[in-house]
Amino acid sequence: MKTLIYASSLECEIAFYRAFDSADLAAMMAVWSEEDDIVCIHPGGPRLAGIEAVRESWRQIFASANGLRVRPGQPLVTSTLQTAIHTLHENLSAPGESRPFVPMIATNVYLRTERGWRLQLHHASPAPDHPPAGEPADAGQPPVLH
């Protein structure tokens, strides 16, 4: 898997969510930078730093969350030559959950490395319910605390 080259941050992001949605640990780790300063923050979880901690967290998620599905959407992207900052919505769904989906907001930061674009940081956290499709961007709602 390590020979894959992502020509853009968008390609890398598509591969990230495909790996997530299909619970494919090898494909998941192939999208991450191979530097040991990668950071992953799962919703409600601690900050995980380094390849081993990040890999172990996804291994546990894929092992325990049978049938967990993810649908990303509404990306906003800011790029420089070497970095791409993406924010987007994630809809998570899992068998047995009372809600049809759980809305999350994610920040994904990608770096252009010698081996193409790779994921450097993933930070996901619970979001309020999405506005209906076609509504203006989800701005202006007062935050709960800070």
Add this chain to the structure above:
Amino acid sequence: MKTLIYASSLECEIAFYRAFDSADLAAMMAVWSEEDDIVCIHPGGPRLAGIEAVRESWRQIFASANGLRVRPGQPLVTSTLQTAIHTLHENLSAPGESRPFVPMIATNVYLRTERGWRLQLHHASPAPDHPPAGEPADAGQPPVLH
């Protein structure tokens, strides 16, 4: 306030938390990039995009959260020439809260602009309680969901 130049992402981050801690809206907005693609995600809140939405959110926080204090710590930083990716812990405290502080994890992304380093993205979300001081980095705890 707009004439301030931050020579590093760390300087900009110090100014961000000083403005936050002192509920100074002008100082807060001076640390942000002046581009309209800035993004701010408060804990549990929606994704806010653009200067007006971000400014209004901080105005509301500063107006309503009287005595809210923030203490940042444990930064991890990855930098390129134009971008700096910071993750850190935030301890929030407010009068009337049952807990002495509420732990958060924040991702702050800074860009080097023509006017020095500026904040491009702030994403904060609830964290589990911190490990005791002196413990190894807070890695390895299983995430709750994803």
